[in-house]
Amino acid sequence: MTVMENRFRWLIAALSLCLIAILFVPIWRIDLFAPQYPEGLVMKIWHNDLKGDIEIINGLNHYIGMRHISVEMFPEFVIIKFVLFGYILLGLAVAYFGYLRGLFWYIVMTIFGGIFTLYDFYRWGYEYGHNLAEDAAIKVPGMSYQPPVIGHKRLLNFDSYSMPDVGAWILIVVVTVFFGIYFYHLWKMKKSSV
Numbered sequence: 519m520t521v522m523e524n525r526f527r528w529l530i531a532a533l534s535l536c537l538i539a540i541l542f543v544p545i546w547r548i549d550l551f552a553p554q555y556p557e558g559l560v561m562k563i564w565h566n567d568l569k570g571d572i573e574i575i576n577g578l579n580h581y582i583g584m585r586h587i588s589v590e591m592f593p594e595f596v597i598i599k600f601v602l603f604g605y606i607l608l609g610l611a612v613a614y615f616g617y618l619r620g621l622f623w624y625i626v627m628t629i630f631g632g633i634f635t636l637y638d639f640y641r642w643g644y645e646y647g648h649n650l651a652e653d654a655a656i657k658v659p660g661m662s663y664q665p666p667v668i669g670h671k672r673l674l675n676f677d678s679y680s681m682p683d684v685g686a687w688i689l690i691v692v693v694t695v696f697f698g699i700y701f702y703h704l705w706k707m708k709k710s711s712v
Contacts, residue, residue: 534609
């Protein structure tokens with residue numbers, strides 16, 4: 519089994535511990551802009567909370583029949599902290615044992631976790647934007663209000679933007695560095711075998 523260089527093992531350990539910061543910063547954000555809100559409305563998604571202009575957004579959504587957004591509608595908030603600590607411990611184990619194969623499986627699990635998270639966000643957005651109250655004050659035939667998973671989408675007169683916030687960028691940087699460490703070792707092995 520290939521063992522990584524010590525400097526990279528220390529880097530993996532340090533970056534794994536950096537993931538703790540995700541508990542103290544927003545992970546994702548949704549921004550809404552419209553003529554009547556040129557300064558924009560924002561909803562920031564933390565690991566266990568929603569912050570920003572939630573009540574204003576709920577007031578607007580009420581007119582088109584969308585459900586009230588609340589922390590209680592996200593059971594994921596209960597487990598995100600444990601999943602995050604699982605990734606931290608796994609990263610520390612990868613650093614401690616130092617096997618390149620362990621880093622490979624860490625990266626695979628992180629990619630799977632990211633895909634699952636985006637799918638879960640899509641699923642929630644689909645249900646939230648399509649299952650509208652029958653007695654809504656404003657009805658547009660054939661219109662749904664599913665927010666974008668990532669990027670931009672026009673919803674009536676609102677421009678909706680969904681994007682990573684500080685916590686997601688921390689995770690992206692950590693995993694990108696882990697990718698780099700993994701491929702560096704593959705390159706080094708290939709070079710030494712020539």
